[in-house]
Amino acid sequence: MRHIFLSCLGWCALTVLGFAQAPPPASAQGGTAGDYKSSTAEGGADRVFNVNSDSVDMENGTMQWKGTTMNLGNSRAVRARFERYLAAPTDSGDMKRYVAVLDQIQFLLSAQSINQENYYRNQQEAFNLLFKAAEFDIDANNSLTIASQVQKVWVMKQEFKQIEVTKAQLETLRKVQEGIIINRADVIEEANAANEQAPKGATKLGKASTGATELGYKVKDEARTQAQILAKDAELLALGLKAKIEFQSQMVSFLMARRYRHSLITSSFYRVLFKGGSQNIVVGAKEVKEFFPISDFVPTLESFDMLSREAIKDVSKGMQTVDDLVKQGELYAAFERLQETYFLGEFEPVVMAYPQEKKREMLALWRDLRELQRLGDERDLGNVEGYVNKIRGRARDFPGAPILSKVSNAMNASNMSLLSAKGAVLSGDNAKAEAALERAAKIWPQNPGVKDFATQVVSRQDTLAQKIPEFDRLLAESKWRDIFNKKLEYALALAQDKERSEKLRKVVNRVGELDANIQKASVLATQNNPYLAWDVIVEVYKTESDDLVLAKTRSDIAPLVANYAQLIGQAEKLERDGAEAAALTAWLAAQDLNPASLTCDASVKRLAKSVAESAVIRATGAVPAPPAAADAEEVPVPPSK
Amino acid sequence: MSKINPLYFALGIPVVVIVILVALVAPRMGGGGKFADLTPFSAETYRKDWATLQGNSYRLECQVDRQLSYVEGRGRVLAVKPIDKDPSRATVRIPIFIPAGTSDSFEVGQRFKCKLRVTRDLLVVEALERF
Numbered sequence: 208m209r210h211i212f213l214s215c216l217g218w219c220a221l222t223v224l225g226f227a228q229a230p231p232p233a234s235a236q237g238g239t240a241g242d243y244k245s246s247t248a249e250g251g252a253d254r255v256f257n258v259n260s261d262s263v264d265m266e267n268g269t270m271q272w273k274g275t276t277m278n279l280g281n282s283r284a285v286r287a288r289f290e291r292y293l294a295a296p297t298d299s300g301d302m303k304r305y306v307a308v309l310d311q312i313q314f315l316l317s318a319q320s321i322n323q324e325n326y327y328r329n330q331q332e333a334f335n336l337l338f339k340a341a342e343f344d345i346d347a348n349n350s351l352t353i354a355s356q357v358q359k360v361w362v363m364k365q366e367f368k369q370i371e372v373t374k375a376q377l378e379t380l381r382k383v384q385e386g387i388i389i390n391r392a393d394v395i396e397e398a399n400a401a402n403e404q405a406p407k408g409a410t411k412l413g414k415a416s417t418g419a420t421e422l423g424y425k426v427k428d429e430a431r432t433q434a435q436i437l438a439k440d441a442e443l444l445a446l447g448l449k450a451k452i453e454f455q456s457q458m459v460s461f462l463m464a465r466r467y468r469h470s471l472i473t474s475s476f477y478r479v480l481f482k483g484g485s486q487n488i489v490v491g492a493k494e495v496k497e498f499f500p501i502s503d504f505v506p507t508l509e510s511f512d513m514l515s516r517e518a519i520k521d522v523s524k525g526m527q528t529v530d531d532l533v534k535q536g537e538l539y540a541a542f543e544r545l546q547e548t549y550f551l552g553e554f555e556p557v558v559m560a561y562p563q564e565k566k567r568e569m570l571a572l573w574r575d576l577r578e579l580q581r582l583g584d585e586r587d588l589g590n591v592e593g594y595v596n597k598i599r600g601r602a603r604d605f606p607g608a609p610i611l612s613k614v615s616n617a618m619n620a621s622n623m624s625l626l627s628a629k630g631a632v633l634s635g636d637n638a639k640a641e642a643a644l645e646r647a648a649k650i651w652p653q654n655p656g657v658k659d660f661a662t663q664v665v666s667r668q669d670t671l672a673q674k675i676p677e678f679d680r681l682l683a684e685s686k687w688r689d690i691f692n693k694k695l696e697y698a699l700a701l702a703q704d705k706e707r708s709e710k711l712r713k714v715v716n717r718v719g720e721l722d723a724n725i726q727k728a729s730v731l732a733t734q735n736n737p738y739l740a741w742d743v744i745v746e747v748y749k750t751e752s753d754d755l756v757l758a759k760t761r762s763d764i765a766p767l768v769a770n771y772a773q774l775i776g777q778a779e780k781l782e783r784d785g786a787e788a789a790a791l792t793a794w795l796a797a798q799d800l801n802p803a804s805l806t807c808d809a810s811v812k813r814l815a816k817s818v819a820e821s822a823v824i825r826a827t828g829a830v831p832a833p834p835a836a837a838d839a840e841e842v843p844v845p846p847s848k
Numbered sequence: 849m850s851k852i853n854p855l856y857f858a859l860g861i862p863v864v865v866i867v868i869l870v871a872l873v874a875p876r877m878g879g880g881g882k883f884a885d886l887t888p889f890s891a892e893t894y895r896k897d898w899a900t901l902q903g904n905s906y907r908l909e910c911q912v913d914r915q916l917s918y919v920e921g922r923g924r925v926l927a928v929k930p931i932d933k934d935p936s937r938a939t940v941r942i943p944i945f946i947p948a949g950t951s952d953s954f955e956v957g958q959r960f961k962c963k964l965r966v967t968r969d970l971l972v973v974e975a976l977e978r979f
Contacts, residue, residue, distance in 0.1 A: 781969075788943055789898045789969040791916075795927055795941045796895070815916030815925045815943065822923055822945045822970055 285550075292549060293570035297563045298345050302556040305343040309468050312336045316475035330479060334358075337472075345559050349461070349469045353476065356457050360480045363450045367443060374439040377432055384429040391422040451481060455490035458511060466554050467515035474511050522552030526561065533565060538602035542569050542576075572601055579610075588614050588621075588651050621651035625660055632664065633702045674700035675707070682710060688754055691718035721751050725760050737767035738801035745775065746806065771800045778810065788818050882977045883907040883963050891930050891942050894971070901966040905974070909961040912954050913941050923947040926954060944971045952976065 314320055315333040334357055340350040395418050454477050461470035488506040525548030532541035545561075552558055579594045591614045595607035624647035631640035648657050678697050681690050690697065694715050701707040724747045731740035744761045751757050765772060778793035791814040798807035889906035910928035918924040927941045944964065946954070962976035 786898065786969040788945070788971065789895075791925075791943045792895055792898075792940075795943065799940060811916060811927075816919070818943065818945065818970065819917040819919040819922055819925045822925075822947070822972070 288553075289546060289549060290570070290573065292553065293566045293573060295566075297561065297566070298559050301343075302345070302560045305340065305345060306468075306556050308336055308340045308343075309472065312340070312472050313475050316472075316479050318478075321479060326479075330357075330476075333472075333476070345554070345556060347554075349466055350472075352457065353469060353473050356454055356473070357476050357480065360450050360454065360476075363446055367446060370439050370443050370446070374436055374443075377436045377439065381429055381432040381436065384425060384432055388422060388425045388429060391418050391425060394418055395422065452490055454480070455488065459490055462511060462515060464554075465518065465552055467518045467552065468555075470515045471512055474508050474515075478508055518552060519555065522548055522555045523557055525551065526557045529561075533568075537604040538568065538572055539598075539605040542572050542602070545569060572598070575601060586617075586650070586652050588618055589653055589655075617650055618654070621647045621654045622656060624650065625654065625656045629660065629663075633699065670696070671700050675704070678707060678711070682714070685753060687714050687718050687721075687751075688756065690714045717751075718754075721747060721754060721757060725757055728760055728764065732764050732767065737764055738771050738804060740764050741768045741772060741775075742801070742804050742806045771797055774800070775806075782814065787814050787821070790814055791818055883961060883975070886963060889930070889964050889971075891940060894942065894966070895940065898966065898969045902968055904966050906964045906966070907961060908944075908964050908971075909979075910942075910944075910959070912956050912958045912960075914956055915954060916943060919948075921948050923949075924954070931959065942971065944973050946973045946976075950976075952978075 312333045315329040315336070321329050334354060337350040337354040337357075340346050341348050341354075398418075454473065458470055458473040458477060461467075461473055488508065488510070525544055529541045529545045529548060532538070532544060549558055575594065575598045579591065579598060582588075582591050582594055592611060595605070595610055598605045599607050624643045628640045628643035628647060631637070631643055644657065644660065647654060651657075674697060678690065678701065690711065691714060694711065697711050698708070701711055724743050728740040728743040728747075731737070731743065741764055744757070744764060747757060748761060774793050774797040778790045778797065781787075781790035781793060791811060794807055794810045794814060798804060798811060801807060884907075886905055886907035889908040890901075894901055908928075909931045911931060913927040913929050916925040916927050924946050925943050926946060927943055929939050929941050932939050944962075946952075958978065960976045960978045963974045965972045965974050
């Protein structure tokens with residue numbers, strides 16, 4: 208389960224643009240390989256029950272124990288097996304009696320009880336008890352397998368004896384044949400000696416090679432018998448080796464299948480059935496060596512026994528821990544410990560006898576965790592928080608904060624990508640927008656912002672179709688204020704149209720500047736300085752006479768500066784009529800009213816210079832039409848645009 | 849030895865001085881001075897309808913407010929405040945043109961009376977006298 212979470216956290220972290228904040232799932236093979244700080248049982252147990260260890264790898268269907276990977280099978284099957292264990296009713300058999308039977312078998316075969324007198328009797332009793340043990344369901348007839356193995360050894364021993372008899376008979380025959388050969392050889396040697404001692408020229412009494420042929424046949428017979436004896440020796444050896452290997456194989460099989468008690472019983476039988484010379488380990492030595500990372504370690508039967516006993520002890524301790532954690536209300540930790548303990552010793556009676564109601568509670572938690580994992584796999588981040596809270600309600604020690612943190616990070620990353628996509632759309636970079644949107648959807652497929660964004664994009668297309676002609680029309684009609692009031696809408700709609708965007712920018716700047724001047728005039732008016740305010744208005748009015756806001760401000764200020772406005776109007780009119788000196792007089796009068804006026808000052812200087820330069824010409828030129836007296840009293844109307 | 853009685857000298861010299869002083873001060877006291885024969889210039893009328901005044905010559909007593917413009921060879925434009933007999937009336941500044949050629953200097957605050965000619969709308973100073 209721990210790995211499930213690591214996996215869940217892992218992908219959450221991966222979604223945050225590759226920031227691998229979650230610890231990566233430990234490799235089943237290499238996760239703890241080489242970390243053999245302690246090869247003792249305690250050390251192994253510590254590692255197994257270390258909260259931070261990845262002792263059970265659901266994904267790969269393996270379990271690490273004492274630095275060695277135990278293959279649990281297909282990952283889906285592993286999950287299913289654990290779920291089945293949680294859901295299944297507790298075995299109803301009498302666990303205590305079953306364990307007692309197994310313990311009795313071990314006792315009968317142990318060194319403390321077996322001796323020369325009861326050697327065969329104890330074997331037989333232990334053998335018989337195997338059938339009793341097999342009657343229990345939880346035994347799964349593994350005791351019968353041991354019994355079968357033991358019986359096979361016994362049969363082999365019978366065969367062994369038969370071969371020994373045959374071998375003895377052959378040896379007797381060989382000795383007889385050897386005597387005959389010696390006898391015949393002596394006779395031939397005596398005959399040969401007699402022939403050599405006879406005087407030369409004397410007639411020989413017999414053949415020099417008498418009996419040689421027979422000797423040859425006798426030697427051949429002896430050699431055949433010798434060969435038969437050797438063949439029997441080889442047969443004995445093969446038989447013994449076969450029995451040993453088969454037995455050891457069974458022992459290792461039980462150990463690797465985590466049927467530790469059966470492994471112990473098999474080991475006990477082996478120790479009794481085979482003599483001292485056969486106690487060395489032939490099968491499974493490599494596997495056992497992995498549990499003991501010592502370079503010159505020699506595996507023995509005791510090594511198997513120790514592993515099995517340590518496993519049994521660890522399982523027992525694990526279940527005690529589970530019970531304790533459940534009592535303290537730490538259901539999540541209890542669940543993790545139960546899972547590890549289950550995979551270490553699922554066939555241990557203490558695991559199989561775990562109470563049904565507690566298992567059901569664990570099963571509910573397991574299903575919630577699976578659902579949380581599913582949400583994680585589907586990246587349904589919006590619902591993760593709800594499930595985390597649900598699990599917290601069930602198991603208060605559930606570490607939900609890191610998950611929520613990762614989820615929050617992933618959500619933020621998705622939202623930021625979405626913002627990036629929006630920005631890219633506005634800047635007209637469709638490729639970038641597409642990539643950013645894809646990234647946002649990949650991190651959080653159900654991000655509501657993604658849907659909204661899609662809607663906005665569609666809506667934007669419609670808006671574009673309407674806004675562009677509208678903008679063109681207002682621009683043609685010089686309705687700057689109308690454009691300014693909808694500047695954001697036009698900005699969005701015209702984002703990809705650089706020419707129109709530039710026009711929009713100019714309009715916005717123009718109206719912005721106008722508004723600043725209007726604001727300035729309003730402030731001056733409120734500060735009891737209406738003449739300066741009017742100067743500002745008059746200046747702006749020259750270019751923005753159509754603006755309604757300006758017109759309103761102008762009409763607000765005009766009553767406060769009626770005489771001043773009249774003078775300025777009169778001056779402008781006189782200047783237009785060519786009466787620059789008279790205009791200058793009017794400007795001077797206006798300046799008397801508003802000494803700080805830059806407009807008046809500038810006009811006075813301009814006209815004075817003009818008058819000085821043209822004074823002589825004017826003195827001789829045509830007389831301009833004098834202004835009508837009535838016009839001078841009128842409030843000047845600023846020139847229309 | 850002089851045959852004229854010194855008493856005549858003692859009485860005659862002060863009389864002569866007094867006569868001279870009277871001759872100098874009397875015209876000023878009378879208000880006309882050098883341009884006493886000219887009509888006083890009405891700035892109000894000029895501002896309202898300068899056309900009715902053009903071609904005419906007027907007398908103006910004024911004080912220099914500031915020089916508005918000076919063009920070498922052409923002349924200068926001064927802003928002056930007409931001096932009103934009634935100090936309670938607000939006076940407005942008017943521009944006058946002093947053609948080049950005069951050797952007079954004009955400082956702010958100087959007072960003078962002048963002869964003005966209204967040429968079109970331009971007030972040209974034809975003669976002036978400080979006081």
